[in-house]
Each structure stands twice: as structure tokens, then as C-alpha cells.
Amino acid sequence: MKPKVLSYVVFLVFIITTQSLPSADAAAPSELREVYDVTGKKVLHNAPYYIGPVIWAKGGGIKLTDTKDKKKVCPFYVVQDPAEVNRGGHFNFLLNGKDNDEKYLLTSHTISIESGSPEVPCDKGSYWQIPNVKAKAPSNFITTGGSIETAVSCFQVMDYPKPTSPKVHSYMLQHCPSFCGAGPGGCFNVSLIIDKGVRYLGYGGTAPFEFVFQKAK
Ligand SMILES: *[C@@H]1O[C@H](CO)[C@@H](O)[C@H](O)[C@H]1NC(C)=O
Numbered sequence: 001m002k003p004k005v006l007s008y009v010v011f012l013v014f015i016i017t018t019q020s021l022p023s024a025d026a027a028a029p030s031e032l033r034e035v036y037d038v039t040g041k042k043v044l045h046n047a048p049y050y051i052g053p054v055i056w057a058k059g060g061g062i063k064l065t066d067t068k069d070k071k072k073v074c075p076f077y078v079v080q081d082p083a084e085v086n087r088g089g090h091f092n093f094l095l096n097g098k099d100n101d102e103k104y105l106l107t108s109h110t111i112s113i114e115s116g117s118p119e120v121p122c123d124k125g126s127y128w129q130i131p132n133v134k135a136k137a138p139s140n141f142i143t144t145g146g147s148i149e150t151a152v153s154c155f156q157v158m159d160y161p162k163p164t165s166p167k168v169h170s171y172m173l174q175h176c177p178s179f180c181g182a183g184p185g186g187c188f189n190v191s192l193i194i195d196k197g198v199r200y201l202g203y204g205g206t207a208p209f210e211f212v213f214q215k216a217k
Pocket of ligand 1: 161187188189207208
């Protein structure tokens with residue numbers, strides 16, 4: 001078997017063997033709920049996780065890239081790895097609020113997403129941001145360069161409304177600038193935006209990107 005196919009099969013087996021967890025359906029979207037990883041364990045607040053598609057057959061995990069249109073960039077863009085065998089980079093999801101001592105990540109709660117230690121250094125802030133969600137590409141793409149708990153770095157994790165698999169908990173990200181500071185009102189679904197063959201995360205006004213959490217070792 002080719003390695004790609006093998007990894008897909010392994011992942012499917014993984015999903016099938018973790019079906020003891022409760023189904024992820026039918027929750028009011030605005031409820032604060034604990035977030036679960038692919039193994040059914042609660043996702044920890046401020047700990048490293050990979051995020052990637054439910055079925056890793058259409059690309060791999062989410063990672064940072066220091067290159068756009070063949071030029072080096074800093075801050076980095078947040079993209080999906082094209083190879084399904086790759087889990088991407090790991091990121092820390094932090095509930096906003098000073099002295100937040102929650103143990104677990106929650107849905108419908110504003111968060112900041114921190115990029116861990118990228119392999120290539122870039123002296124801009126390490127938090128994810130959307131520089132200008134209402135502007136044209138690439139200002140509506142997620143980049144690093146943000147700071148903690150500001151309007152441009154304000155996100156929340158939401159249950160995915162119609163999960164691909166009832167056996168795994170899947171989620172989507174929303175960018176909600178006005179929940180953390182002065183910015184456009186409401187929430188903007190984060191989706192994959194394909195630009196010259198590269199899959200960027202950002203606000204495209206299209207179907208939200210459905211993903212799962214996988215704990216990094
Ligand atoms: C976000 O995505 C969900 C699920 O597809 C959809 O129901 C909702 O209308 C979207 N919200 C906005 C503001 O586009």
C-alpha cells in the first residue's frame with residue numbers, strides 16, 4: 001500500500017475504534033461546551049494541539065508557512081499542508097480573560113491562538129490574526145503577527161453544525177473582532193481559501209473549515 005493510502009486507512013480505523021464517545025450532534029451553538037479531541041478526551045486550555053480535517057484525505061493538518069507566491073514572508077500565513085500524511089504544526093488555544101484558570105477549552109468563548117515555536121523564526125507576534133476581515137485577499141487570510149486578546153486576534157471554536165462523522169467531535173473557527181475590541185460586528189466563519197493552489201485559512205464567506213483536534217506529544 002502507498003503510504004498516503006495507508007495513513008488514510010489508519011485514520012479511519014482510528015475513528016472506528018473511538019466510537020464509544022458520545023455523538024457530537026445537536027447542541028445550541030452559543031452554549032459554552034467543553035471541546036473534545038479525536039480520541040474523545042477533553043481539549044486542554046493552553047496546550048499544544050494539531051488541527052486538521054476530519055478525514056485526512058483531502059490534505060493534511062494546519063501549519064504555518066513562511067513563503068507566499070515564492071517570496072519569504074513574516075508574519076507567516078496559516079495554511080493546510082497539501083500532504084495528508086502531515087499533521088502540520090501544533091498550536092495552543094487559550095481562553096481569553098486575565099488569570100483564566102480553566103482547565104479545558106470551551107466552545108463559544110473567545111480565544112487567542114498561539115503558534116508555538118515555528119521552525120523558522122519571525123520577530124512578529126505569534127498569535128493568529130485576521131488583519132482586516134472585510135478587506136480583499138490576502139488581508140482576510142489568517143496570519144501570525146497578532147497579540148493576545150485583541151480584536152484582530154479574536155476567535156472562537158464552535159461545534160461544527162453538520163459533522164461529517166457522528167463519531168468524532170468536529171469544530172469550526174469563527175473570527176469575532178467585536179467580541180474582543182473595536183472591530184466589525186458579528187462573527188466570520190473561517191474557511192479554506194484556495195489561492196494559486198495553496199489552501200489558506202481565512203474568511204472567504206464560503207463553507208467553514210471543519211476540523212478535529214489531535215493532541216501533540
Ligand atoms: C457559518 O457557518 C454555518 C455553518 O455552515 C452557517 O450556518 C452560518 O450561517 C455561517 N455564518 C455566517 C455568518 O456566515
